[in-house]
Amino acid sequence: MTPQERAEKAAETMYAADKASSSLGMEITYIAPGSATLTMRVADEMLNGHRICHGGYIFTLADSAFAFACNSYNKLTVAQQNQITYIAPGHAGELLTATASETALGGRSGVYDVMVTGEDGRTVATMRGLSRTIKGQLFPEDGEHV
Structure with missing residues:
Protein backbone atom coordinates (compact mmCIF):
# COMPACT_ATOMS: atom_id res chain seq x y z
CA MET A 1 0.00 0.00 0.00
CA THR A 2 1.41 3.40 -0.95
CA PRO A 3 1.42 6.26 1.58
CA GLN A 4 -1.30 8.01 -0.44
CA GLU A 5 -3.48 4.88 -0.53
CA ARG A 6 -2.97 4.52 3.24
CA ALA A 7 -4.02 8.15 3.81
CA GLU A 8 -7.12 7.70 1.63
CA LYS A 9 -8.18 4.49 3.37
CA ALA A 10 -7.54 6.00 6.81
CA ALA A 11 -9.71 9.01 5.94
CA GLU A 12 -12.49 6.81 4.53
CA THR A 13 -12.45 4.56 7.61
CA MET A 14 -12.37 7.46 10.05
CA TYR A 15 -15.06 9.49 8.27
CA ALA A 16 -17.45 6.52 8.28
CA ALA A 17 -17.40 6.59 12.10
CA ASP A 18 -17.18 10.40 12.52
CA LYS A 19 -20.74 11.46 13.31
CA ALA A 20 -19.65 14.94 14.45
CA SER A 21 -18.04 15.89 11.13
CA SER A 22 -20.63 14.21 8.92
CA SER A 23 -23.64 15.61 10.81
CA LEU A 24 -22.27 19.14 10.30
CA GLY A 25 -21.99 18.51 6.56
CA MET A 26 -18.20 18.50 6.46
CA GLU A 27 -16.61 17.01 3.37
CA ILE A 28 -13.03 15.87 2.84
CA THR A 29 -11.83 17.51 -0.36
CA TYR A 30 -8.16 16.54 -0.09
CA ILE A 31 -6.16 13.98 1.86
CA ALA A 32 -2.48 13.07 1.73
CA PRO A 33 0.07 11.87 4.28
CA GLY A 34 0.19 14.58 6.95
CA SER A 35 -2.38 16.87 5.37
CA ALA A 36 -6.10 17.24 4.87
CA THR A 37 -8.62 19.77 3.60
CA LEU A 38 -12.24 19.82 4.74
CA THR A 39 -15.13 22.11 3.88
CA MET A 40 -18.28 23.05 5.78
CA ARG A 41 -21.21 25.25 4.75
CA VAL A 42 -22.28 27.68 7.52
CA ALA A 43 -25.91 26.81 8.29
CA ASP A 44 -28.31 29.17 10.06
CA GLU A 45 -28.15 26.90 13.12
CA MET A 46 -24.42 27.70 13.38
CA LEU A 47 -24.93 31.46 13.78
CA ASN A 48 -24.41 33.19 17.12
CA GLY A 49 -26.16 36.28 18.50
CA HIS A 50 -24.16 38.51 16.15
CA GLY A 55 -16.47 30.15 16.94
CA GLY A 56 -17.14 26.63 18.20
CA TYR A 57 -18.19 25.52 14.73
CA ILE A 58 -15.12 27.11 13.16
CA PHE A 59 -12.97 25.33 15.74
CA THR A 60 -14.76 22.04 15.05
CA LEU A 61 -14.00 22.34 11.33
CA ALA A 62 -10.33 23.13 12.03
CA ASP A 63 -10.10 20.31 14.57
CA PHE A 68 -7.74 13.64 9.43
CA ALA A 69 -4.24 14.97 8.73
CA CYS A 70 -2.63 13.43 11.80
CA ASN A 71 -4.43 10.08 11.38
CA SER A 72 -3.39 9.76 7.73
CA TYR A 73 -0.61 7.30 8.61
CA ASN A 74 -3.08 4.71 9.96
CA LYS A 75 -1.80 5.15 13.50
CA LEU A 76 -4.41 6.15 16.08
CA THR A 77 -3.64 9.75 16.92
CA VAL A 78 -5.47 12.13 19.22
CA ALA A 79 -5.28 15.83 19.99
CA GLN A 80 -3.00 16.76 22.87
CA GLN A 81 -3.50 20.51 22.62
CA ASN A 82 -5.08 23.03 20.24
CA GLN A 83 -4.95 26.80 20.03
CA ILE A 84 -7.10 28.83 17.67
CA THR A 85 -7.01 32.48 16.69
CA TYR A 86 -10.08 34.00 15.05
CA ILE A 87 -9.28 36.58 12.38
CA ALA A 88 -12.55 37.29 10.54
CA PRO A 89 -16.14 36.07 10.83
CA GLY A 90 -17.75 33.26 8.88
CA HIS A 91 -21.07 34.24 7.30
CA ALA A 92 -24.41 32.49 6.87
CA GLY A 93 -24.39 30.24 3.82
CA GLU A 94 -20.66 30.59 3.28
CA LEU A 95 -18.47 27.58 2.49
CA LEU A 96 -15.54 27.51 4.92
CA THR A 97 -12.39 25.54 4.10
CA ALA A 98 -9.92 24.19 6.66
CA THR A 99 -6.50 23.09 5.40
CA ALA A 100 -4.30 21.17 7.83
CA SER A 101 -0.58 20.67 7.23
CA GLU A 102 1.96 18.74 9.24
CA THR A 103 4.85 20.98 10.31
CA ALA A 104 6.72 18.53 12.56
CA LEU A 105 6.51 14.85 13.43
CA GLY A 106 8.82 13.09 15.84
CA GLY A 107 8.21 9.90 17.78
CA ARG A 108 4.64 9.99 19.05
CA SER A 109 4.26 13.79 18.85
CA GLY A 110 3.19 15.94 15.92
CA VAL A 111 2.57 19.60 15.18
CA TYR A 112 -0.06 20.65 12.63
CA ASP A 113 -1.08 24.09 11.40
CA VAL A 114 -4.61 24.66 10.15
CA MET A 115 -5.81 27.60 8.09
CA THR A 123 -8.37 34.07 6.57
CA VAL A 124 -11.14 33.27 9.06
CA ALA A 125 -8.95 31.53 11.66
CA THR A 126 -5.63 29.83 12.25
CA MET A 127 -5.15 26.87 14.54
CA ARG A 128 -2.11 24.97 15.78
CA GLY A 129 -2.72 21.40 16.92
CA LEU A 130 -0.38 19.16 18.85
CA SER A 131 -1.01 15.45 18.38
CA ARG A 132 -0.12 12.31 20.27
CA THR A 133 -0.05 8.85 18.71
CA ILE A 134 -1.56 6.10 20.84
CA LYS A 135 -1.72 2.33 20.45
CA GLY A 136 -3.73 0.95 17.54
CA GLN A 137 -4.68 1.52 13.91
CA LEU A 138 -7.77 2.65 12.05
CA PHE A 139 -7.71 -0.48 9.89
CA PRO A 140 -5.64 -3.68 9.93
CA GLU A 141 -2.50 -3.59 7.84
CA ASP A 142 0.27 -6.10 7.18
CA GLY A 143 -1.33 -8.81 9.27
CA GLU A 144 -1.79 -6.59 12.32
CA HIS A 145 -5.03 -6.35 14.26
CA VAL A 146 -6.92 -3.17 15.11
Whole structure:
Protein backbone atom coordinates (compact mmCIF):
# COMPACT_ATOMS: atom_id res chain seq x y z
CA MET A 1 0.00 0.00 0.00
CA THR A 2 1.41 3.40 -0.95
CA PRO A 3 1.42 6.26 1.58
CA GLN A 4 -1.30 8.01 -0.44
CA GLU A 5 -3.48 4.88 -0.53
CA ARG A 6 -2.97 4.52 3.24
CA ALA A 7 -4.02 8.15 3.81
CA GLU A 8 -7.12 7.70 1.63
CA LYS A 9 -8.18 4.49 3.37
CA ALA A 10 -7.54 6.00 6.81
CA ALA A 11 -9.71 9.01 5.94
CA GLU A 12 -12.49 6.81 4.53
CA THR A 13 -12.45 4.56 7.61
CA MET A 14 -12.37 7.46 10.05
CA TYR A 15 -15.06 9.49 8.27
CA ALA A 16 -17.45 6.52 8.28
CA ALA A 17 -17.40 6.59 12.10
CA ASP A 18 -17.18 10.40 12.52
CA LYS A 19 -20.74 11.46 13.31
CA ALA A 20 -19.65 14.94 14.45
CA SER A 21 -18.04 15.89 11.13
CA SER A 22 -20.63 14.21 8.92
CA SER A 23 -23.64 15.61 10.81
CA LEU A 24 -22.27 19.14 10.30
CA GLY A 25 -21.99 18.51 6.56
CA MET A 26 -18.20 18.50 6.46
CA GLU A 27 -16.61 17.01 3.37
CA ILE A 28 -13.03 15.87 2.84
CA THR A 29 -11.83 17.51 -0.36
CA TYR A 30 -8.16 16.54 -0.09
CA ILE A 31 -6.16 13.98 1.86
CA ALA A 32 -2.48 13.07 1.73
CA PRO A 33 0.07 11.87 4.28
CA GLY A 34 0.19 14.58 6.95
CA SER A 35 -2.38 16.87 5.37
CA ALA A 36 -6.10 17.24 4.87
CA THR A 37 -8.62 19.77 3.60
CA LEU A 38 -12.24 19.82 4.74
CA THR A 39 -15.13 22.11 3.88
CA MET A 40 -18.28 23.05 5.78
CA ARG A 41 -21.21 25.25 4.75
CA VAL A 42 -22.28 27.68 7.52
CA ALA A 43 -25.91 26.81 8.29
CA ASP A 44 -28.31 29.17 10.06
CA GLU A 45 -28.15 26.90 13.12
CA MET A 46 -24.42 27.70 13.38
CA LEU A 47 -24.93 31.46 13.78
CA ASN A 48 -24.41 33.19 17.12
CA GLY A 49 -26.16 36.28 18.50
CA HIS A 50 -24.16 38.51 16.15
CA ARG A 51 -25.46 36.51 13.16
CA ILE A 52 -21.97 35.25 12.33
CA CYS A 53 -20.64 31.70 12.56
CA HIS A 54 -20.16 30.65 16.18
CA GLY A 55 -16.47 30.15 16.94
CA GLY A 56 -17.14 26.63 18.20
CA TYR A 57 -18.19 25.52 14.73
CA ILE A 58 -15.12 27.11 13.16
CA PHE A 59 -12.97 25.33 15.74
CA THR A 60 -14.76 22.04 15.05
CA LEU A 61 -14.00 22.34 11.33
CA ALA A 62 -10.33 23.13 12.03
CA ASP A 63 -10.10 20.31 14.57
CA SER A 64 -11.58 17.81 12.12
CA ALA A 65 -9.08 18.77 9.41
CA PHE A 66 -6.31 18.39 12.01
CA ALA A 67 -7.66 14.95 13.00
CA PHE A 68 -7.74 13.64 9.43
CA ALA A 69 -4.24 14.97 8.73
CA CYS A 70 -2.63 13.43 11.80
CA ASN A 71 -4.43 10.08 11.38
CA SER A 72 -3.39 9.76 7.73
CA TYR A 73 -0.61 7.30 8.61
CA ASN A 74 -3.08 4.71 9.96
CA LYS A 75 -1.80 5.15 13.50
CA LEU A 76 -4.41 6.15 16.08
CA THR A 77 -3.64 9.75 16.92
CA VAL A 78 -5.47 12.13 19.22
CA ALA A 79 -5.28 15.83 19.99
CA GLN A 80 -3.00 16.76 22.87
CA GLN A 81 -3.50 20.51 22.62
CA ASN A 82 -5.08 23.03 20.24
CA GLN A 83 -4.95 26.80 20.03
CA ILE A 84 -7.10 28.83 17.67
CA THR A 85 -7.01 32.48 16.69
CA TYR A 86 -10.08 34.00 15.05
CA ILE A 87 -9.28 36.58 12.38
CA ALA A 88 -12.55 37.29 10.54
CA PRO A 89 -16.14 36.07 10.83
CA GLY A 90 -17.75 33.26 8.88
CA HIS A 91 -21.07 34.24 7.30
CA ALA A 92 -24.41 32.49 6.87
CA GLY A 93 -24.39 30.24 3.82
CA GLU A 94 -20.66 30.59 3.28
CA LEU A 95 -18.47 27.58 2.49
CA LEU A 96 -15.54 27.51 4.92
CA THR A 97 -12.39 25.54 4.10
CA ALA A 98 -9.92 24.19 6.66
CA THR A 99 -6.50 23.09 5.40
CA ALA A 100 -4.30 21.17 7.83
CA SER A 101 -0.58 20.67 7.23
CA GLU A 102 1.96 18.74 9.24
CA THR A 103 4.85 20.98 10.31
CA ALA A 104 6.72 18.53 12.56
CA LEU A 105 6.51 14.85 13.43
CA GLY A 106 8.82 13.09 15.84
CA GLY A 107 8.21 9.90 17.78
CA ARG A 108 4.64 9.99 19.05
CA SER A 109 4.26 13.79 18.85
CA GLY A 110 3.19 15.94 15.92
CA VAL A 111 2.57 19.60 15.18
CA TYR A 112 -0.06 20.65 12.63
CA ASP A 113 -1.08 24.09 11.40
CA VAL A 114 -4.61 24.66 10.15
CA MET A 115 -5.81 27.60 8.09
CA VAL A 116 -9.56 28.26 7.85
CA THR A 117 -10.57 30.43 4.93
CA GLY A 118 -13.79 31.89 3.58
CA GLU A 119 -15.09 31.60 0.06
CA ASP A 120 -13.42 34.87 -0.89
CA GLY A 121 -10.03 33.57 0.28
CA ARG A 122 -9.83 35.66 3.45
CA THR A 123 -8.37 34.07 6.57
CA VAL A 124 -11.14 33.27 9.06
CA ALA A 125 -8.95 31.53 11.66
CA THR A 126 -5.63 29.83 12.25
CA MET A 127 -5.15 26.87 14.54
CA ARG A 128 -2.11 24.97 15.78
CA GLY A 129 -2.72 21.40 16.92
CA LEU A 130 -0.38 19.16 18.85
CA SER A 131 -1.01 15.45 18.38
CA ARG A 132 -0.12 12.31 20.27
CA THR A 133 -0.05 8.85 18.71
CA ILE A 134 -1.56 6.10 20.84
CA LYS A 135 -1.72 2.33 20.45
CA GLY A 136 -3.73 0.95 17.54
CA GLN A 137 -4.68 1.52 13.91
CA LEU A 138 -7.77 2.65 12.05
CA PHE A 139 -7.71 -0.48 9.89
CA PRO A 140 -5.64 -3.68 9.93
CA GLU A 141 -2.50 -3.59 7.84
CA ASP A 142 0.27 -6.10 7.18
CA GLY A 143 -1.33 -8.81 9.27
CA GLU A 144 -1.79 -6.59 12.32
CA HIS A 145 -5.03 -6.35 14.26
CA VAL A 146 -6.92 -3.17 15.11
